[in-house]
Amino acid sequence: MPAKENLRPGGRSARVQASVHNAVRALLKTMDRADVTIPLIAAEAGVTPSTIYRRWGELQELLADVAVERLRPDMLPIDTGSARGDLEVWTEQYCEEMSSGIGRDMMRDVLAAQDNANACKCDAFTREQIALIAERAHARGEAFPDIDAVMDGVVAPIIYRILFGDQPSIERVRNLVTNVLASAPTRPRQPASAPISG
């Protein structure tokens, strides 16, 4: 299994990888993913097909590789001033992004690959974002549930519905957030130091 980040991270190898990734993104913009083939990508990237075959093995792995990069969060969760607001805004944005055609396709690409390392990465990205919101909540002295509780209570239901054919409504999503926040301890678990207000 030729993983992508093991050997020779510099120079030509890196250039080829970048070129191939760009080619995939460019092609996916202009055509249906069912019509994207490795020889086509190779031509667009200016490399020989066997390079791609040897490095990624299958189209599916390459697509998963590109998809996971696009799923990497590119900004911090918006700070609304409260834990509830932060989580609500983040969740609605996350849901919208994942429900869109592109989001769905990317998720499918990631899950379809034999190697599930990319799926794990996606999970880690999401957890990081939630952890940031949780940290802010704790810094403010607000209660906030465990990351796992948010994953189970908010993320999982959204993703499940998207994958298995349903588009989660905004009301449903808001409900998930409300419920998971209600399950949080009413006091912060362990403020870093005594509250300023004391």
Add this chain to the structure above:
Amino acid sequence: MPAKENLRPGGRSARVQASVHNAVRALLKTMDRADVTIPLIAAEAGVTPSTIYRRWGELQELLADVAVERLRPDMLPIDTGSARGDLEVWTEQYCEEMSSGIGRDMMRDVLAAQDNANACKCDAFTREQIALIAERAHARGEAFPDIDAVMDGVVAPIIYRILFGDQPSIERVRNLVTNVLASAPTRPRQPASAPISG
């Protein structure tokens, strides 16, 4: 898109479909799924490859087709005498089945297909099983949450974790069941008739 159950349900066509499905199952038993190809399946099934190409289009669709049949529940949820017991036993069995290598592969096959009709079917199967448990609970006069609540609170977290790299522990699964049952109304919503005990 040549769907599978539109036309000519009888005779040769049905025989070919059965033969191809059997061939896929047989091959998946003896070899890695990465090595299963359409020409191989065709040879095993005694049909010509172009038949498979025209009918299913891609290997992925055929695999999804076979997988969804294997995911169809083949028995009623076990009746333990109580809603909690029924849901616990069913959930643990479901989780075990889906976490196994075969379960994971089948889920991946279903989700990887372009056509998400099979994914919808899987969701429907699960809902039916839960509905049966819910009906029994209501018949006994027990409280039971909405199907959607069970999907969000139990099924989705399990599937999410399996898909995104984690194996849900039995304690976690039991917790999910406990929590969703705690959220059920304490009285049955509308008993079919007055309880016998009255």
Add this chain to the structure above:
DNA sequence: CGCTAAAAGCAAATAATTTGCGTTAATGGA
């Protein structure tokens, strides 16, 4: 029983994938 057309078979044409081997260039040590 015969008509019609959907589905299957066959084979040729096309396209994708694999593989052996020579070349390029990234990395590490003298």
Add this chain to the structure above:
DNA sequence: TCCATTAACGCAAATTATTTGCTTTTAGCG
């Protein structure tokens, strides 16, 4: 800095998969 080593690339030939045009079989129906 230069050289040795070898990962990664390119090329082309061989193999394998996929598509397609046409023919044959047969399910569905009057």
